[in-house]
Amino acid sequence: MNSQGLGSYFNFSNVDWGNMISSTWETIWLTLVSMIVVAILGIALGLLLFETTNSQNPLAKLLNWIVALFVNVFRSIPFIILIVLLLPITQKLVGTIIGPRAALPSLIISAAPFYARMVELAFHELDHGVVEAAESMGATRWQIIRKVLLPESLPALVSGITVTTISLIGYTAMAGAIGAGGLGNLAYQDGFQSNNNAITLVATVIIVIIVFIFQFIGDFAVKRIDKRAN
Amino acid sequence: MIEFKDVTKTFDSKQGVVHAVQDVNLKIEDGHIYGIVGYSGAGKSTLIRMLNGLETPTSGTVNIDGVEISALTGAKLREQRHKIGMIFQHFNLLWSRTVLENIMFPLEIAGNSKADAKQKAEHLAELVGLSGRETAYPSELSGGQKQRVGIARALANEPQILLSDEATSALDPQTTDEVLDLLLDINKKLNLTIVLITHEMHVIRKIADHVAVMEDGKIVEQGPVLEVFKRPKQAVTKRFVNEEVTPSLNETTAVVGQLLEKYPKGTIVQLTFHGDQAQLPIVSEMLKQYTLDLNIIEGAIHQTQEGAIGSLYIQISGDQDQIDGALAYLQKMRVETEVLNRE
Incomplete structure (x- = not known):
């Protein structure tokens, strides 16, 4: 086999297209599911951080400290190490350490703290005067969260989840390389290990296209939501 | 009625304890437009925020219609806040x-149904002159229109009190006057008590009937606007009043300098007229009685809610006894006189 030549990149006869399509769907599924969970978890954690940051209540201070520690620790662990580290937990939670579902816990745990920090920042960047105006009208804390914090920071929340999702796509490929399925798995096993450079190339192109699509949707959504300037 | 009793507020800062508000006693009657004027850092912002519990006094009490607002917390405080509007x-x-959704916001908070809130908001948009702009977003509005939305929003829950926190300070002079006219109009239509803080004497003169002057956390002077304008006792009050009566004092000083060169023998006098005096022919009477040459340098008359205030810079020359006689005559007519230069 002439696997070392540059021409091997274009030897498309070796590509199993059926397999390629199902791997693409696996990657998209992994990305979407983890994105949704990360968005919910990240907003909840970010809100918790924001609400407890300047509190005088000792309980709130403790909570802030714990959440901040959790976020900082898991944000610092390189993803590839995190997967290995979480293997026993994954086994317990999902019942297997192989396949797309097994990649979910580590994907979510690595991305949620990252997004939580972005959410907290988005809330901090809101004009405090608007929150004060709501307080002066007699709004409850929950009303302020629901009617002021979330809608007013929505463009920042959406662009944050776009960035997070794009790094999630990268993580799915990494997870794929150690058995989570998807395009990463395909590129590594069928491409690299079987000397099929064409498969690696096609998988790469598809991943790039997926990233572009997510970026486009995110940018478009932000543009539609943001009424600050026309 | 609003009543501040011995109110003090201190903050701990890195530079030590800061007395933002000190021993403030103040009564504001229903339906009044009460202006609190002071330079930045005078404590007026802290004071007005105590009226809706955004700040709580370190000591003393704040009462509104007998309810001690400074002691309320939680649901009771929020309930009270529905009845106090605030503009910023x-x-x-x-x-x-959108404009309409912004006006609906406090109504939603107070638990009105969407349909009710929408109907009320439409009516309020009309009241503040924003008909036809209901679906615009704030970024599409001018500063004056934004403040109109702010006012409509503050009125949504039919408050008895409207707090205005420097509401016109970010607006140009013409828009300021339009917004002030609207506030005056609302005060009369709804018999709403308005408490406003500002650093612009112009705002006080235009709409307030009572004024308190704040400096270093204390109220140094208070009373009906014209009283305070007429006989400012404190240095800070005089500065505010002068700023208003002689808007181009610097320019006048330059003109005075030029005239001094031209007429080295002249005497330059600043005259201040209050209320009815501004309508009397005092100066022409003075000229009939005394043999003088008169040169008007600058003059202005301002209308306040309670009457007119005029200021006039004149240069008079002639015999010394005639000048002295004229000055004595002006004092007899209760015109405030200040000789700016005399050789």
Whole structure:
């Protein structure tokens, strides 16, 4: 086999297209599911951080400290190490350490703290005067969260989840390389290990296209939501 | 009625304890437009925020119609806040909501149904002159229109009190006057008590009937606007009044300098007229009685809610006894005189 030549990149006869399509769907599924969970978890954690940051209540201070520690620790662990580290937990939670579902816990745990920090920042960047105006009208804390914090920071929340999702796509490929399925798995096993450079190339192109699509949707959504300037 | 009793507020800062408000006693009657004027850092912002519990006094009490607002917390405080509207220097509108949705916001908070809130908001938009702009977003509005939204929003829950926190300070002079006219109009239509803080004497003169002057956390002077204008006792009050009566004092000083060169023998006098005096022919009477040459340098008359205030810079020359006689005559007519230069 002439696997070392540059021409091997274009030897498309070796590509199993059926397999390629199902791997693409696996990657998209992994990305979407983890994105949704990360968005919910990240907003909840970010809100918790924001609400407890300047509190005088000792309980709130403790909570802030714990959440901040959790976020900082898991944000610092390189993803590839995190997967290995979480293997026993994954086994317990999902019942297997192989396949797309097994990649979910580590994907979510690595991305949620990252997004939580972005959410907290988005809330901090809101004009405090608007929150004060709501307080002066007699709004409850929950009303302020629901009617002021979330809608007013929505463009920042959406662009944050776009960035997070794009790094999630990268993580799915990494997870794929150690058995989570998807395009990463395909590129590594069928491409690299079987000397099929064409498969690696096609998988790469598809991943790039997926990233572009997510970026486009995110940018478009932000543009539609943001009424600050026309 | 609003009543501040021995109110003090201190903050701990890195530079030590800061007395933002000190021993303030103040009564504000229903339906009045009460202006609190002071330079930045005088404590007026802290004071007005105590009226809706955004700040709590370190000691003393704040009462509104017998309810001690400074002692309320939680649901009771929020309930009370529904009845107190507030407008802000930077409008503090929600940019993600349209004009109508912004006005609906406090109604939603107070638990009105969407349909009710919408109907009320439409009516309020009309009241503040924003008909036809209901679906615009704040970013599409001018500063004056944004403040109109702020006012409509503050009125949504039919408050008895409207607090204005430097509401016109970010607006140009013409828009300021339009917004002030609207506030005056609302005060009369709804018999609403308005408490406003400002650093612009112009705002006080235009709409307030009572004024308190604040400096270093203390109220140094208070009373009906014209009283305070007529006989400012404190240095800070005089500065505010002068700023207003002689808007181009610097220019006048330059003109005075030039005239001094031209007429080295002249005497330059600043005259201040109050109320009815501004309508009497005092100066022409003075000229009939005394042999003088008169040169008007600058003059202005301002209308306040309670009457007119005029200021006039004149240069008079002639015999010394005639000048002295004229000055004595002016004092007899209760015109405030100040000789700016005399050789």
